[in-house]
Each structure stands twice: as structure tokens, then as C-alpha cells.
Amino acid sequence: MAWIQIHLTTDRPSVPLAELLLESLGALSITMEDAADEPMLEPTLGTTPLWHQTRVTGLFPEHSNPEQLSRDIHNGLPPTSPFELEVERLADQVWERVWMDDFHPMCFGHRLWIAPEGQPPEDPEAITVQLDPGLAFGTGTHPTTALCLNWLDRTDIAGxxxxxxxxxxGILSVAALLLGANRVTAIDHDPQALQATADNALxxxxxxxxxxxxxxxxLSTSADITMANILASTLIELEPLLASHTxxxxxIILSGILxxxxxxxxxxxTDNFQIESPTTQEGWVLLHGMRR
Ligand SMILES: C[S@@+](CC[C@H](N)C(=O)[O-])C[C@H]1O[C@@H](n2cnc3c(N)ncnc32)[C@H](O)[C@@H]1O
Structure with a gap:
């Protein structure tokens, strides 16, 4: 089945009107995305902030009349409203699998691979994490994760x-265990991350x-290695906790830092760790340090 998409690009205050209009015209789903380049890194849990320029997309069934929908939208908007309208026809696809088209086995360092389930790498020496990220962050495609995976690959973490x-x-936890770590404690404040970590470990x-x-x-343990790929501001807040459990x-391995x-x-x-010079990838930095 094919679809028709109506995109309305507008400013933040006008988003509720765009949403209401698309819904009242029978949109089956409504999506909002960044219309400019305004990354929102880890919004506070439970909040869904919008971008200054937001693209609101309504999905309509194939039999809808796009010309009529456009006319209805123009009639429903106040004359001075800041809306840009675009109509798109969308061919049918197996939507559940579409994201997998861009997710192929990837090698980090010499032997560590991240691969979607059922697509093993063609490397007999490979140590492979079979991954389904679910709704959580971490496929290896982001440089902050890649920096950590490369570090794990080149470090002796046995035991x-x-x-x-x-x-x-759970990508780093699972990779560390497959590379020989004895025990990993994985922590997150997002229940979806905890679920994905448990699923990937299984x-x-x-x-x-x-x-x-x-x-x-x-958290009752102290670790030989503490890894945290979060944002710089959160890492700084967490420093006392990370230091007390290393x-x-x-x-210590710190990533997520511009x-x-x-x-x-x-x-x-620096009070608690001797930090070495940073490793960089695509503008992101990994810091490695030793607990004093
Ligand atoms: C950038 S992702 C890293 C995921 C994975 N470790 C990787 O390297 O790809 C950061 C993760 O930290 C979690 N997080 C952010 N702030 C946190 C906090 N204060 N306490 C616990 N988890 C936090 C987020 O929910 C998210 O899953």
C-alpha cells in the first residue's frame, strides 16, 4: 500500500495548529522533526521539546486526494500564518525493516564487530555483538560509541x-563481556535502555x-574500568559518583564530549584522575584516565 504525506513546516508556536489541522483532515499519523539543523541531544526524561523550525508531517491513505487536502489546509490556516506546504507520494515498503537497510556489520579496531541479528560478518576472527538497539541509543554508527568500541578492541580487558x-x-556492556570482561554493571535512567540492554545481553x-x-x-561495586558515554555536562555532574566507584x-573512559x-x-x-591526551573522531573526543 502506498501513502500520501503532507508536510507543513512552521515555527514552534504554530505546531499545535498544524497538528490539529492534519488530524482533523484524517491523518493516520503525525510526525514532527527538525526542519533546520538544531540537534537536541538527550532532552530531559519525560519532556518532548520542539525545534524552532519544525516539520509536521501527516500520513494519509493512498486514496486521499492531495489537491483537495492542500486546498483544505490553505483554507484552515490563518492568512498570515508561517506555513510551508509540501505534498509527497510514498511508495510501499516493509517499514519495520527500513532502518536495517543502513545497518550492516561494522568493524571497530581489529576484531570487534557490531552486526544486526542474522547478518554475521565474513571474518573468522570476529568477535561479534549481535545488536538490536530497540528504542535506545547505541548502534555504533555514532562517533561517541565508535570511540569507545575502538578503545575496548585495543585494550586488554580480560577478567x-x-x-x-x-x-x-547495552552495546558497550555486551562488547566488553564478549571481549573477556568478568562482570559488567550497566546503568541507565531510561527504562527503554535497560530493556534493550537486557535483550541484547540475552x-x-x-x-x-x-x-x-x-x-x-x-551501586555497591567499584570497578577496574568505568565507562560513560553521556554528554559533557552530565559527565561533570557525575564525576564524584564515577570517581567513587572506580x-x-x-x-576511566569518558565519551560524548565535543x-x-x-x-x-x-x-x-583531574583531581581524581590522571587524564591522557584526547582521542578524536569527527569532532567528538574520548578521554582516558587512571584513578589516582
Ligand atoms: C549517548 S547514550 C550512550 C549509549 C551507549 N553507552 C553508547 O555508547 O552508545 C547515553 C545514555 O546515557 C543515558 N543517561 C543520560 N543521563 C543519564 C544519567 N544521569 N543517569 C543515567 N543514565 C543517563 C541515556 O539514557 C542514554 O541511554
């Missing part, structure tokens, strides 16, 4: 205890060595 703070899909048969915690649950002489934020993060961690 180590690890904390993965902000585990998302899929990769490492669930027995993984502890999964909501960040309200007490063993003396243990290591190049220009690197100095401020280093200075927040």
Missing part, C-alpha cells in the same frame, strides 16, 4: 570488572555476567 554508565542499547549469551541497574538503585589505579568541551571535562576530572 576486568566494568561499569557502563549510560548503557543505552541475544549474545552474556546475561549471566551482567548486572543492570536503574540509576536510582544503589578502583584506585583503575581506568572537542571544544574537552578542557572543561578534563579539569573536572
Amino acid at each position: 576486568a570488572s566494568i561499569i557502563d554508565f549510560g548503557c543505552g542499547s 541475544k549474545n549469551r552474556v546475561r549471566d555476567n551482567l548486572i543492570i541497574l536503574d540509576n536510582n538503585q544503589p 578502583k584506585s589505579g583503575g581506568q 572537542e571544544e568541551q574537552s578542557d572543561v571535562v578534563i579539569s573536572a576530572f
Whole structure:
């Protein structure tokens, strides 16, 4: 079945009107997305902030009349409203699988692979994380995750205890266990991330060595390696907690930091950690440090 999409690009205050109009004309679903380039990195849990310029899209069945829909929209809008209208015909696809078209096995370092389930890499030496991120962050395509995966691949972590703070899909936790870590504690404040982490650990048969915690649950262990791929401001807030759960002489891996934020993060961690020079990828930085 094909579809018709009506896009209305508008400013933030006019979004509710666009939504109401599309709904009243029989849209089967309504989507909002960034119409300019205004990334929103990790909005506060429970909030759904909108962009200054938002594209509101209504999905209509194939038999709808796009010319009539356009006329109805023009008639329903106040004459001075800041709307841009676009009509698109959408061919049918297997929608549940579309995102997988861009998700192929990816290699990090020498032997660590991330692959969608059922698509093993053609590398006999591969250590493969089979991943379904569900609704959580972490497929390896983002440089902040890639920096951590490359670090895991080139480091001897055999037998180590690890904390993965902000585990998302569980990608780092599962990779660490497959690379020989003894025990990983994965923590996140997002229930969807905890669910994805549990599912991915089961899929990769490492669930027995993984502890999964909501960040309200007490963290009683100290780790040989603490990893956190979150935003710079959150890392700085979490420094006392991360320091208190990293063993003396243990290591810390910090990611999610833009190049220009690197100095401020280093200075927040420098009392408790000896931080080495940053590793950079596409404007993002990974910091590695030793607990004093
Ligand atoms: C950028 S994602 C990283 C996911 C995964 N570790 C990776 O490397 O791809 C950051 C994760 O941290 C979680 N997070 C953000 N702030 C947090 C906090 N204060 N406490 C616990 N988790 C947090 C988010 O829910 C998200 O899953």
C-alpha cells in the first residue's frame, strides 16, 4: 500500500495548529522533526521539546486526494500564518525493516564487530555483538560509541570488572563481556535502555555476567574500568559518583564530549584522575584516565 504525506513546516508556536489541522483532515499519523539543523541531544526524561523550525508531517491513505487536502489546509490556516506546504507520494515498503537497510556489520579496531541479528560478518576472527538497539541509543554508527568500541578492541580487558554508565542499547556492556570482561554493571535512567540492554545481553549469551541497574538503585561495586558515554555536562555532574566507584589505579573512559568541551571535562576530572591526551573522531573526543 502506498501513502500520501503532507508536510507543513512552521515555527514552534504554530505546531499545535498544524497538528490539529492534519488530524482533523484524517491523518493516520503525525510526525514532527527538525526542519533546520538544531540537534537536541538527550532532552530531559519525560519532556518532548520542539525545534524552532519544525516539520509536521501527516500520513494519509493512498486514496486521499492531495489537491483537495492542500486546498483544505490553505483554507484552515490563518492568512498570515508561517506555513510551508509540501505534498509527497510514498511508495510501499516493509517499514519495520527500513532502518536495517543502513545497518550492516561494522568493524571497530581489529576484531570487534557490531552486526544486526542474522547478518554475521565474513571474518573468522570476529568477535561479534549481535545488536538490536530497540528504542535506545547505541548502534555504533555514532562517533561517541565508535570511540569507545575502538578503545575496548585495543585494550586488554580480560577478567576486568566494568561499569557502563549510560548503557543505552547495552552495546558497550555486551562488547566488553564478549571481549573477556568478568562482570559488567550497566546503568541507565531510561527504562527503554535497560530493556534493550537486557535483550541484547540475552541475544549474545552474556546475561549471566551482567548486572543492570536503574540509576536510582544503589551501586555497591567499584570497578577496574568505568565507562560513560553521556554528554559533557552530565559527565561533570557525575564525576564524584564515577570517581567513587572506580578502583584506585583503575581506568576511566569518558565519551560524548565535543572537542571544544574537552578542557572543561578534563579539569573536572583531574583531581581524581590522571587524564591522557584526547582521542578524536569527527569532532567528538574520548578521554582516558587512571584513578589516582
Ligand atoms: C549517548 S547514550 C550512550 C549509549 C551507549 N553507552 C553508547 O555508547 O552508545 C547515553 C545514555 O546515557 C543515558 N543517561 C543520560 N543521563 C543519564 C544519567 N544521569 N543517569 C543515567 N543514565 C543517563 C541515556 O539514557 C542514554 O541511554
